[in-house]
Amino acid sequence: MTAQVKITLRRWRDGDLDSLLRYANNRAIWLNLRDRFPHPYTRGDAEGWIALCKSEQEPALQFAIELDGEAIGGVGLENLDDVYRMTADIGYWVAEPFWGRGIATAAVIETTAYAFARFPFERIQAMVFGWNQRSARVLEKAGYALEGTFRNSIFKDGRLTDSLVYARLRT
Numbered sequence: 775m776t777a778q779v780k781i782t783l784r785r786w787r788d789g790d791l792d793s794l795l796r797y798a799n800n801r802a803i804w805l806n807l808r809d810r811f812p813h814p815y816t817r818g819d820a821e822g823w824i825a826l827c828k829s830e831q832e833p834a835l836q837f838a839i840e841l842d843g844e845a846i847g848g849v850g851l852e853n854l855d856d857v858y859r860m861t862a863d864i865g866y867w868v869a870e871p872f873w874g875r876g877i878a879t880a881a882v883i884e885t886t887a888y889a890f891a892r893f894p895f896e897r898i899q900a901m902v903f904g905w906n907q908r909s910a911r912v913l914e915k916a917g918y919a920l921e922g923t924f925r926n927s928i929f930k931d932g933r934l935t936d937s938l939v940y941a942r943l944r945t
Contacts, residue, residue, distance in 0.1 A: 779876045782840040783849065783884055786827035790838055790845040795820045797846060797869035805931060806906045807867060833892045839868060839881050846872050849881040851889055851898070860896040862889060866912075873908070882916040886942055896944045903928055904936035913940040 786794075795817055797803070804813035812819050827836045836850035847868035854861045864885060868878045889895055900918065902909045910920070918940040927937040 779841070779880050781877055781880050781884075783837040783881060783888075784840055785830075785834055786824045786836065786838045786845070786848075788824060788828075791817075791820050791824060793845045794823065794838075797871075798867075800870055802870050803867050806903055806909060807865070809930070811867075837881075837885065839866075839877060841872065841877065847877065847881070849885045851885065851893075853893075860894065862893070862895050862898050864889070864898050864900050878909070878912045879915045882912055882918075886916060890944050897941055899939065899941040901928075902938040902940060903930065904938060905933075910938055910940070916942070918942045 795815065798811075798820065799813070799815035801813060804811060804815070827834075830836060835852070837848065838845040839847040839849055847866065849864070849866040852863040852865070853859070854863065864882065866878055866881055866885075868881070886898055889898055898918075899921075900909075900913055901924075902913065904923070914920070919942070921939045921941050924937040924939060926934050928935050
């Protein structure tokens with residue numbers, strides 16, 4: 775049995791600029807995230823992201839994943855609106871050198887607990903690219919259930935793929 779990894783989820787801060795730039799500027803990260811996550815990831819992108827997160831009101835929705843004093847990824851929630859206002863999307867990424875260590879799973883578990891404790895969400899969901907079985911496994915280990923597949927719903931990097939819809943309910 776593998777021991778639980780010790781991470782800290784915290785607000786992004788100016789001191790994270792270099793590690794964010796180093797780890798986020800990676801095509802392997804970009805391939806599994808929405809296009810609003812840029813590639814290449816520039817210093818301006820990193821500065822803009824940190825400034826946006828620092829301006830976020832409490833309770834926060836975006837967090838750096840810290841391991842051994844360094845920001846090595848991010849996890850966040852996005853409130854949906856209108857008739858979906860009781861639902862949030864969760865998204866996450868971990869720097870490639872840290873893959874396979876349970877870090878994403880720990881971050882998703884902690885963020886999900888935080889979201890249900892601090893917000894009136896009844897549902898937290900994630901859309902996983904059909905080719906990203908590692909991310910699907912992260913969600914399954916974090917207690918999310920596969921609810922369905924949206925066929926040919928994602929177009930990324932010139933390829934069409936399915937979207938796997940995972941969710942976890944408050945009750």
